[in-house]
Amino acid sequence: MNNSEKILAFEYLLDKLKDWYTEIPNSNFNNNDFSKLKVLKLNFFAAAVNANKENNGLLNIFDKFHAMPYGHVESEVYENLNNLNFFSVSSNKTTINNNPDFEKLKQETRSEINFAIESLKKENNNLIKYSAMDLVELSHTYFSWRASFNLAKQQNKLSMPIPVEMIKTEKKFFIL
Numbered sequence: 001m002n003n004s005e006k007i008l009a010f011e012y013l014l015d016k017l018k019d020w021y022t023e024i025p026n027s028n029f030n031n032n033d034f035s036k037l038k039v040l041k042l043n044f045f046a047a048a049v050n051a052n053k054e055n056n057g058l059l060n061i062f063d064k065f066h067a068m069p070y071g072h073v074e075s076e077v078y079e080n081l082n083n084l085n086f087f088s089v090s091s092n093k094t095t096i097n098n099n100p101d102f103e104k105l106k107q108e109t110r111s112e113i114n115f116a117i118e119s120l121k122k123e124n125n126n127l128i129k130y131s132a133m134d135l136v137e138l139s140h141t142y143f144s145w146r147a148s149f150n151l152a153k154q155q156n157k158l159s160m161p162i163p164v165e166m167i168k169t170e171k172k173f174f175i176l
Contacts, residue, residue, distance in 0.1 A: 001061055007080045009061050009109050010043065012102050014087050014094065016117045017042055020128045033131065034094035036081055037070060041135035042128075044072035046116045048142075049123060051168045058116050061109065065162045067148035071139030072162065123174035134176055143170045 001009070017039070022029055043062060050057030064075045081089050086100040102110065120127055130138070139145055144166040152160035 003076055003080070005105070005109075006061060006076055007084065008102065008105050009113065010074075010077050010080075011084055011086050011100065012105055012110060013043060013046055013058075013113050013117075014039060014084075014089075015100050015102070016113055017046075017128065018094070018096075020117060020121065024129065029096075032093050034089065035092050035132050036089050038132035038135060039081075039089055039094060040073050040078060041071055041132065041139055043074055043077055044139060045120060045127065045135070045174065046113070047074070048167055048172055049116050049119045049174070051164075053169055056164065056168065058112060059164045059167060061112070063164055065144075065164075065167065066159045067145045067152060067162050068159050069149075070136045072142070072145055072167075073159075120174065127174055130176070138173060138176050141173045142167075 014034075017034070018029055018032075021027055021032055021034070044065065047058040047062040047065070051059045062074045062077065065072045066075050084097075086096065086098050088095045088097055127135075144162045147166070148160040148162045152158060
């Protein structure tokens with residue numbers, strides 16, 4: 001998948017996260033807490049939820065995770081957060097810029113993302129309500145982050161690539 005397709009897939013994921021958020025009683029997306037940190041963490045959990053030895057889940061799309069101080073970060077998504085077409089993601093919230101149009105996104109990709117969101121809801125329907133720091137804490141329970149970030153620190157770095165295979169085969173947690 002090329003970079004522009006990945007970013008469009010991320011925006012579709014954001015749109016589905018927005019829909020999930022608005023399912024919360026008395027919620028209003030205009031008052032959301034979808035900071036850069038929070039959407040990057042939710043991106044990881046969506047990518048990991050259906051990944052296992054036999055299935056990559058969304059790791060087919062979001063495949064460049066790095067262990068950084070605040071958890072798993074998909075580097076190509078991170079590098080493009082300020083270049084989205086339909087959303088603006090700031091340090092404290094996400095706003096909709098334009099009416100999202102995902103006609104150019106393959107139906108298969110949309111279906112995979114929809115399935116990941118439904119799977120996350122089944123694992124923990126309240127995950128969408130977690131604060132960014134709670135999501136960071138949850139991501140720090142993953143072996144892939146602990147092992148990769150420890151390796152980064154040993155090399156005096158703050159970032160280390162995480163092999164997709166490591167995420168696929170590790171135990172997954174979705175509740176603090």
